Amino acid sequence: MAVPYTNPGDALQLYTRVEKVPGYFNYDDAQHFQLVLRMQSLMGITGDLLEIGCWKGRSALFMSFFVQPRERLIISDVFSQPANDVYSEYPSVDEVKKNLEMNPNIASSQLLFLEGNSANLQLPPDVKLRFAHIDGGHSFQECYRDLITITPRMILNGVVVIDDYDHPDWPEVKLAADTWLKKYSQFRVLGELNRNVAKGKKIYLINIASSNQ
Numbered sequence: 001m002a003v004p005y006t007n008p009g010d011a012l013q014l015y016t017r018v019e020k021v022p023g024y025f026n027y028d029d030a031q032h033f034q035l036v037l038r039m040q041s042l043m044g045i046t047g048d049l050l051e052i053g054c055w056k057g058r059s060a061l062f063m064s065f066f067v068q069p070r071e072r073l074i075i076s077d078v079f080s081q082p083a084n085d086v087y088s089e090y091p092s093v094d095e096v097k098k099n100l101e102m103n104p105n106i107a108s109s110q111l112l113f114l115e116g117n118s119a120n121l122q123l124p125p126d127v128k129l130r131f132a133h134i135d136g137g138h139s140f141q142e143c144y145r146d147l148i149t150i151t152p153r154m155i156l157n158g159v160v161v162i163d164d165y166d167h168p169d170w171p172e173v174k175l176a177a178d179t180w181l182k183k184y185s186q187f188r189v190l191g192e193l194n195r196n197v198a199k200g201k202k203i204y205l206i207n208i209a210s211s212n213q
Ligand SMILES: C[S@@+](CC[C@H](N)C(=O)[O-])C[C@H]1O[C@@H](n2cnc3c(N)ncnc32)[C@H](O)[C@@H]1O
Pocket: 022, 023, 024, 025, 052, 053, 054, 055, 056, 057, 058, 059, 060, 076, 077, 078, 079, 083, 084, 085, 087, 090, 091, 116, 117, 118, 119, 135, 136, 137, 138, 142
């Protein structure tokens, strides 16, 4: 961690466990995710969790700690298949599965890996999402399409988090998010949050009107 906390809270203690997995998700994200995910659970909001773009699985592992007994964590990535965005290496499903084993409390039946470009993402028909982390392709087309794919699956009070919003190197993500938001006004901004060291923000959007229950 870049900042030494002398008295870290519980989100940070959990973060120190997931930090062993290489990734981009940082300790500010951990605190923001925990606040949303725990609040949803305490308010009785239940649904599946989705991440598009897991890389080695750091953020997915963090999310897995908040999955409740009748919920699933769905993880989408190109994995070993070609992508538009260039990374020094791509993860394998086995590698991410292994990293997810760092959470002993999540059953393998609660994890669903969807391999391939998210342009072809096929969510099982019974998937209803309370939380979706969009962290895959950074082009307008990819980000917008990911948002369109998840829109009908978001439940009332479901939260969408879009990574690299307002990032100087990835300007199309903001454009895609803003374009989508204009069209789907049931999603309202909860927060446009800065994160230590990261150049971009994560934007948090809540669905205030949905028939997807
Ligand atoms: C920034 S990384 C994810 C980081 C991870 N969420 C974390 O916080 O550690 C983006 C991931 O998206 C994947 N990706 C890029 N374009 C994609 C696409 N079109 N469909 C599915 N996955 C994609 C890449 O393979 C990469 O693993």
